[in-house]
Amino acid sequence: MDSTLLKGLTVLERLAASEAPRGVSELARSLGLTKSNVHRTLQTLVMAGYVRATAAGTYECTLKLFELASSVLARVDVRHVAEPFMRSLADQTHETIHLSLLDKAEVIYLHKIDGAHPVRAYSSIGGRAPAYCVASGKVLLAYQEQALVHLSDPLPAHTSRTITSLDTLRQELEQVRVQGFAINRGEWREGVCGLAAIVHDAMGKPAASIGISGPADRLDPAALRRFSDVVVDAARGLSRALGYNPIAQSPRPIHTGASG
Structure with missing residues (x-):
């Protein structure tokens, strides 16, 4: 099992289920991960285009998730x-x-x-x-x-x-x-x-x-x-x-x- 990938998906799922952008500390606390681990994961997700940073220093999902979901729903x-x-x-x-x-x-x-x-x-x-x-x-x-x-x-x-x-x-x-x-x-x-x-x-x-x-x-x-x-x-x-x-x-x- 790829634990790094699993952590990334867990962070992404938590953000997708959130009604508002979430901060690194809040995500780390709710997921039981270290802040450094969450921060690295978020940076990877940002580079991949699934997450973006807000002006307030929090993070939220982009529409790339919707694009993927729409492709699935189309089938x-x-x-x-x-x-x-x-x-x-x-x-x-x-x-x-x-x-x-x-x-x-x-x-x-x-x-x-x-x-x-x-x-x-x-x-x-x-x-x-x-x-x-x-x-x-x-x-x-x-x-x-x-x-x-x-x-x-x-x-x-x-x-x-x-x-x-x-x-x-x-x-x-x-x-x-x-x-x-x-x-x-x-x-x-x-x-x-x-x-x-x-x-x-x-x-x-x-x-x-x-x-x-x-x-x-x-x-x-x-x-x-x-x-x-x-x-x-x-x-x-x-x-x-x-x-x-x-x-x-x-x-x-x-x-x-x-x-x-």
């Missing part, structure tokens, strides 16, 4: 194809709509459409959340169970409703596969609920999840039941638009010639 067709389905879902539910991907133990919000209500769930494109705590993540885990190796047991609790047992999570994921959608009952943020369904690609593999989120007082159990059909329909429509054919992907019976 993710699901974001472009999903737009009309997300718009339709937003019109039907008036809640915030998310298109999400799974990255190890976390869900990443690839795209979103804000809800029409003045009070809505806060999130941002590129933001992350623990997959086992949110509906979009749970439905992805249900169809990509190999990702469970990235989870600890017990699972960290974020609210009083968080599932903290891996066995309990596995049982819920089984239920998700049976019913076709996942629910978040305030497990990541107090008072924020959600519902999501899986999106398949042309090969029948899980490509993303599409779902809704909003305050628990609006997305109560009755509302979640009411919206489950429209969310599942949106996911199926998007899957078909990506080339998914559930009939072609389903196992075909083997005819042996025997009667009866």
Whole structure:
């Protein structure tokens, strides 16, 4: 493992996640590195064009990161194809709509459409959340169970409703596969609920999840039941638009010639 490269990427990730420029001392303290190490790393990133120094002596990321991300996003067709389905879902539910991907133990919000209500769930494109705590993540885990190796047991609790047992999570994921959608009952943020369904690609593999989120007082159990059909329909429509054919992907019976 190249420790120098790893430190550089760690500093870059911390800067990218910061809402404001950061100083050498602050970065060193938050990352557990020496100031000289952080300073050398920042100078290398500046020379490479990923970071720039401000007049105040702090550092911030340049748009070079955005250029790289845009190149990656351009190859993710699901974001472009999903737009009309997300718009339709937003019109039907008036809640915030998310298109999400799974990255190890976390869900990443690839795209979103804000809800029409003045009070809505806060999130941002590129933001992350623990997959086992949110509906979009749970439905992805249900169809990509190999990702469970990235989870600890017990699972960290974020609210009083968080599932903290891996066995309990596995049982819920089984239920998700049976019913076709996942629910978040305030497990990541107090008072924020959600519902999501899986999106398949042309090969029948899980490509993303599409779902809704909003305050628990609006997305109560009755509302979640009411919206489950429209969310599942949106996911199926998007899957078909990506080339998914559930009939072609389903196992075909083997005819042996025997009667009866």
